[in-house]
Amino acid sequence: MTPIRIIVCGFGNVGRAFVRLIEDKQDDLKNRYGIAPKIHAVVDIGGAAIADTHGLPLDQLRELMDSGQSIERMASFGRPGMSGAAILQTLSADVLVEATPTNLVDGEPARTHINAALKKGMDVITANKGPVVLFYKDLQERIQSSGGRLFMSAATAAALPTLDVGKLCTAGAHIRAVEGILNGTTNYILTRMGQEGCDYTTALQAAQDLGIAETDPTLDVEGFDTRNKIILIANQLFDQCLGITDVETVGITGVRREDIEKAQTDGRVIKLIGSVRWENNRLCVKVAPEALEADHPLAGVHLSEKGISFDTDSMGRITVTGGHSSPTGAAAALLKDLLHAYCFYRE
Amino acid sequence: MTPIRIIVCGFGNVGRAFVRLIEDKQDDLKNRYGIAPKIHAVVDIGGAAIADTHGLPLDQLRELMDSGQSIERMASFGRPGMSGAAILQTLSADVLVEATPTNLVDGEPARTHINAALKKGMDVITANKGPVVLFYKDLQERIQSSGGRLFMSAATAAALPTLDVGKLCTAGAHIRAVEGILNGTTNYILTRMGQEGCDYTTALQAAQDLGIAETDPTLDVEGFDTRNKIILIANQLFDQCLGITDVETVGITGVRREDIEKAQTDGRVIKLIGSVRWENNRLCVKVAPEALEADHPLAGVHLSEKGISFDTDSMGRITVTGGHSSPTGAAAALLKDLLHAYCFYRE
Numbered sequence: 001m002t003p004i005r006i007i008v009c010g011f012g013n014v015g016r017a018f019v020r021l022i023e024d025k026q027d028d029l030k031n032r033y034g035i036a037p038k039i040h041a042v043v044d045i046g047g048a049a050i051a052d053t054h055g056l057p058l059d060q061l062r063e064l065m066d067s068g069q070s071i072e073r074m075a076s077f078g079r080p081g082m083s084g085a086a087i088l089q090t091l092s093a094d095v096l097v098e099a100t101p102t103n104l105v106d107g108e109p110a111r112t113h114i115n116a117a118l119k120k121g122m123d124v125i126t127a128n129k130g131p132v133v134l135f136y137k138d139l140q141e142r143i144q145s146s147g148g149r150l151f152m153s154a155a156t157a158a159a160l161p162t163l164d165v166g167k168l169c170t171a172g173a174h175i176r177a178v179e180g181i182l183n184g185t186t187n188y189i190l191t192r193m194g195q196e197g198c199d200y201t202t203a204l205q206a207a208q209d210l211g212i213a214e215t216d217p218t219l220d221v222e223g224f225d226t227r228n229k230i231i232l233i234a235n236q237l238f239d240q241c242l243g244i245t246d247v248e249t250v251g252i253t254g255v256r257r258e259d260i261e262k263a264q265t266d267g268r269v270i271k272l273i274g275s276v277r278w279e280n281n282r283l284c285v286k287v288a289p290e291a292l293e294a295d296h297p298l299a300g301v302h303l304s305e306k307g308i309s310f311d312t313d314s315m316g317r318i319t320v321t322g323g324h325s326s327p328t329g330a331a332a333a334l335l336k337d338l339l340h341a342y343c344f345y346r347e
Numbered sequence: 348m349t350p351i352r353i354i355v356c357g358f359g360n361v362g363r364a365f366v367r368l369i370e371d372k373q374d375d376l377k378n379r380y381g382i383a384p385k386i387h388a389v390v391d392i393g394g395a396a397i398a399d400t401h402g403l404p405l406d407q408l409r410e411l412m413d414s415g416q417s418i419e420r421m422a423s424f425g426r427p428g429m430s431g432a433a434i435l436q437t438l439s440a441d442v443l444v445e446a447t448p449t450n451l452v453d454g455e456p457a458r459t460h461i462n463a464a465l466k467k468g469m470d471v472i473t474a475n476k477g478p479v480v481l482f483y484k485d486l487q488e489r490i491q492s493s494g495g496r497l498f499m500s501a502a503t504a505a506a507l508p509t510l511d512v513g514k515l516c517t518a519g520a521h522i523r524a525v526e527g528i529l530n531g532t533t534n535y536i537l538t539r540m541g542q543e544g545c546d547y548t549t550a551l552q553a554a555q556d557l558g559i560a561e562t563d564p565t566l567d568v569e570g571f572d573t574r575n576k577i578i579l580i581a582n583q584l585f586d587q588c589l590g591i592t593d594v595e596t597v598g599i600t601g602v603r604r605e606d607i608e609k610a611q612t613d614g615r616v617i618k619l620i621g622s623v624r625w626e627n628n629r630l631c632v633k634v635a636p637e638a639l640e641a642d643h644p645l646a647g648v649h650l651s652e653k654g655i656s657f658d659t660d661s662m663g664r665i666t667v668t669g670g671h672s673s674p675t676g677a678a679a680a681l682l683k684d685l686l687h688a689y690c691f692y693r694e
Contacts, residue, residue: 029519159662172685297669320516324663344518
């Protein structure tokens with residue numbers, strides 16, 4: 001039985017869902033995969049909880065979550081005021097699970113956490129897009145010199161397996177193009193506009209009323225979230241080091257009711273597509289609304305659902321759709337990366 | 348650079364496509380994956396070609412294929428009359444690629460090839476369903492005692508990544524159900540019946556005229572091909588040892604025009620589904636035509652296309668569609684398994 005010591009930074013919805021999954025599935029992880037993950041420390045904004053040698057007791061962690069208590073209040077283990085940076089300076093573990101909120105300005109505090117973990121040769125599994133989008137090249141250099149590994153499934157559309165399909169399922173094939181519907185909110189708005197013939201503002205309001213769009217929907221509707229995901233996909237699958245300014249990004253705020261109707265008349269459907277395509281031997285990465293033909297495999301991906309399609313030489317076109325867009329879905333992607341790191345991949 | 352010595356048994360469409368891929372992609376395999384596969388021997392019905400220490404010259408192999416010559420006539424290397432069994436007794440290599448025609452009566456000659464390779468501790472990558480469908484349990488026991496590994500992506504819907512998605516992309520999730528459209532011919536026939544309102548016989552004839560259905564279509568239309576694939580999927584993903592008689596199998600020969608029309612009236616579509624489902628804590632594996640709701644993710648998989656959908660606990664539903672149904676698609680799946688074995692997976 002391989003014990004795996006994990007430090008979890010960020011104990012919001014995703015961090016909590018991850019710890020719940022580890023607790024729910026501990027028997028299954030032992031029986032099916034031969035691993036025993038131990039939560040060595042959990043850090044949140046108000047402080048931390050640090051385990052003795054056996055890992056934090058998962059039943060007590062669950063009680064704490066169920067009662068809505070802060071992690072630094074955990075009996076025996078709580079350390080009010082202790083930061084992630086301090087934890088990563090003093091403790092060693094096998095893996096950092098980075099689940100603090102994404103910060104697209106300077107990537108903090110995740111950047112500090114990830115750099116500190118890699119410096120120690122720890123593996124890093126991140127749901128946080130900030131550092132990987134902003135400092136991809138720098139991180140690659142740190143990985144090279146540290147021996148740690150970096151996994152980011154949860155940052156690239158969570159439970160929808162984008163990187164796995166592009167790396168593992170299509171191994172050996174040349175990927176000519178990737179097209180993805182990578183953001184559920186914008187796909188929901190476009191679907192409603194198409195179904196109800198309403199304009200963008202009305203559909204956005206409906207999405208906000210349902211909690212699908214945020215009060216400030218900028219990150220989604222301007223295409224920035226899609227851009228961040230397609231950057232990671234391009235960097236991981238095509239060995240690039242693209243940053244935010246390298247990707248021409250058009251969101252859906254300019255899509256008019258007439259555009260949707262015109263597309264429908266032509267038997268097409270407008271979707272916000274993040275794409276990577278070889279054009280004249282140059283890799284073009286962009287985000288824009290595109291009018292897909294009715295038989296395009298992403299044309300039937302509706303409402304909040306996501307999907308990604310790979311056009312390859314030897315395997316033809318392979319498309320994957322679905323996957324929970326939820327904290328549990330993101331946590332499941334973190335767990336999947338953990339299993340890939342410790343049960344499937346070579347060191 | 349890891350050299351990998353390969354013995355290819357079966358030099359029909361799939362075996363040839365595999366050797367072509369290895370030749371086409373040798374630079375790419377070196378640069379991206381750090382491997383140098385060598386074709387150590389190729390065997391077909393009339394004999395073999397055996398390499399010296401450097402592997403068979405890939406350019407000469409290509410010339411031989413382009414000119415339609417038999418492998419045993421290959422200059423310097425040809426061995427007329429030499430069988431796969433003899434090759435595997437006398438030669439050692441890292442991997443057997445088994446691509447002889449599937450035999451569902453006794454699994455031969457593939458069974459002999461695979462058993463001999465495993466006995467030597469070689470890895471086996473098979474496109475041939477025969478031995479793995481007929482003798483799964485026996486093979487598992489041989490694997491346990493030999494140290495060799497067995498990969499069968501190419502036998503389970505070729506370039507459509509069925510096993511990868513169920514093992515790797517959903518790692519850590521509990522799969523509650525698998526539903527697959529795993530046979531292109533029957534999906535083509537059902538699609539035509541739906542689109543044109545014709546009966547089964549007419550649609551079958553159309554499929555035969557186009558070369559999509561064989562003159563004797565039994566294997567496809569009786570659901571046997573779907574059954575063979577779902578057996579392998581159930582065995583690999585749910586740790587079962589099912590055989591042919593364990594799976595209730597109904598094909599499409601009994602689907603009437605009226606059934607299709609009735610389904611259409613109800614907003615449904617009839618598809619031949621191979622399924623694995625937990626029902627009352629029992630795993631139910633079967634093949635039958637099912638009337639899918641219009642929003643089922645496989646409802647839009649038409650004509651010769653295939654697809655598979657996984658219903659999971661933590662990741663929700665994940666569906667993958669597409670993948671070449673061709674010798675090249677099957678060869679690409681063989682190459683993918685080779686890369687998984689030597690570049691991704693732990694030993």
